Amino acid sequence: MPKFEHLRHKQPTRLSKPRPLIVACAPMRSNVNLSRIVRTAACCGVTRIIACGKPKLDPKIARDGVAEITLEVRRSLPPVLAKLKSEGYAIVGLEQTTQAENLHTFRFEEQTVLVIGNERLGLEQAVLDTLDRVVEIPVYGMPFSYNVATATSMALYEYCRQFPGSPQ
Amino acid sequence: MPKFEHLRHKQPTRLSKPRPLIVACAPMRSNVNLSRIVRTAACCGVTRIIACGKPKLDPKIARDGVAEITLEVRRSLPPVLAKLKSEGYAIVGLEQTTQAENLHTFRFEEQTVLVIGNERLGLEQAVLDTLDRVVEIPVYGMPFSYNVATATSMALYEYCRQFPGSPQ
Numbered sequence: 211m212p213k214f215e216h217l218r219h220k221q222p223t224r225l226s227k228p229r230p231l232i233v234a235c236a237p238m239r240s241n242v243n244l245s246r247i248v249r250t251a252a253c254c255g256v257t258r259i260i261a262c263g264k265p266k267l268d269p270k271i272a273r274d275g276v277a278e279i280t281l282e283v284r285r286s287l288p289p290v291l292a293k294l295k296s297e298g299y300a301i302v303g304l305e306q307t308t309q310a311e312n313l314h315t316f317r318f319e320e321q322t323v324l325v326i327g328n329e330r331l332g333l334e335q336a337v338l339d340t341l342d343r344v345v346e347i348p349v350y351g352m353p354f355s356y357n358v359a360t361a362t363s364m365a366l367y368e369y370c371r372q373f374p375g376s377p378q
Numbered sequence: 379m380p381k382f383e384h385l386r387h388k389q390p391t392r393l394s395k396p397r398p399l400i401v402a403c404a405p406m407r408s409n410v411n412l413s414r415i416v417r418t419a420a421c422c423g424v425t426r427i428i429a430c431g432k433p434k435l436d437p438k439i440a441r442d443g444v445a446e447i448t449l450e451v452r453r454s455l456p457p458v459l460a461k462l463k464s465e466g467y468a469i470v471g472l473e474q475t476t477q478a479e480n481l482h483t484f485r486f487e488e489q490t491v492l493v494i495g496n497e498r499l500g501l502e503q504a505v506l507d508t509l510d511r512v513v514e515i516p517v518y519g520m521p522f523s524y525n526v527a528t529a530t531s532m533a534l535y536e537y538c539r540q541f542p543g544s545p546q
Contacts, residue, residue: 213477216474216503220474252519348391351443360531371482
């Protein structure tokens with residue numbers, strides 16, 4: 211019998227309670243990137259995403275993530291981030307900034323809003339001013355920046371690694 | 379002065395030697411996914427990618443990763459994986475299989491070939507039979523599978539977390 215055999219439909223890992231993690235996205239240039247973020251976030255057990263502008267999900271990319279996720283559309287992020295902060299969420303930007311901490315050694319609080327910037331412009335100062343902390347991902351080679359959906363995947367992976375749930 | 383200010387061109391993290399990490403991809407359905415893998419791998423300091431089939435990189439997606447990476451095209455993976463194993467590389471599949479280990483707690487050997495499966499078909503048995511270990515990423519919600527480029531990003535992030543280089 212071969213040691214490794216492909217499994218097509220593995221059981222998901224169970225969470226004892228819904229993840230208290232929210233993903234909040236600045237207005238994105240690309241609905242492809244937003245759709246990719248939705249799919250990955252849904253796979254990670256996130257159920258609430260905040261988006262700005264005129265988000266339109268591509269169901270071929272977001273897949274069943276569309277059904278799992280509540281997508282809240284806002285005009286801008288600062289008011290909703292202020293409200294979530296008052297509810298006890300840590301507001302964490304994913305960005306390259308002064309004072310940014312390295313994702314490799316960052317300890318997430320479980321109740322977190324992960325704030326994602328625009329592909330070109332990043333997070334505007336009014337949003338940066340609402341953040342408790344900023345996390346960044348080391349780069350080692352050209353083009354010296356991760357795609358926004360890729361960076362979000364890495365941050366979501368790191369959060370899940372710290373709050374892994376219980377294997378079934 | 380604001381606490382967090384956007385930095386557009388941050389210094390990359392320096393590696394004291396080239397990463398002894400190779401990414402090997404089964405024939406992919408989508409050159410978009412392959413191009414995304416190339417961009418992310420290049421940002422992670424990977425310089426050697428093996429691809430099968432008729433890979434065609436989209437420079438708008440792969441960006442400067444195209445210039446940084448040596449893309450070797452092979453007819454199939456088993457012969458080159460056998461050769462790399464004989465050179466001392468650990469051959470690690472990224473897949474859902476029997477005996478797969480959880481990426482959250484997986485310890486990479488530094489000299490590793492990370493083997494990526496096709497979007498639909500995964501890795502064929504002839505490739506699975508060449509692997510030393512298989513690593514998988516927990517999923518928590520629908521659609522219960524990460525996009526292949528997303529999963530690769532998470533595995534590359536975890537490898538870099540374990541071999542982080544020296545911040546400049």
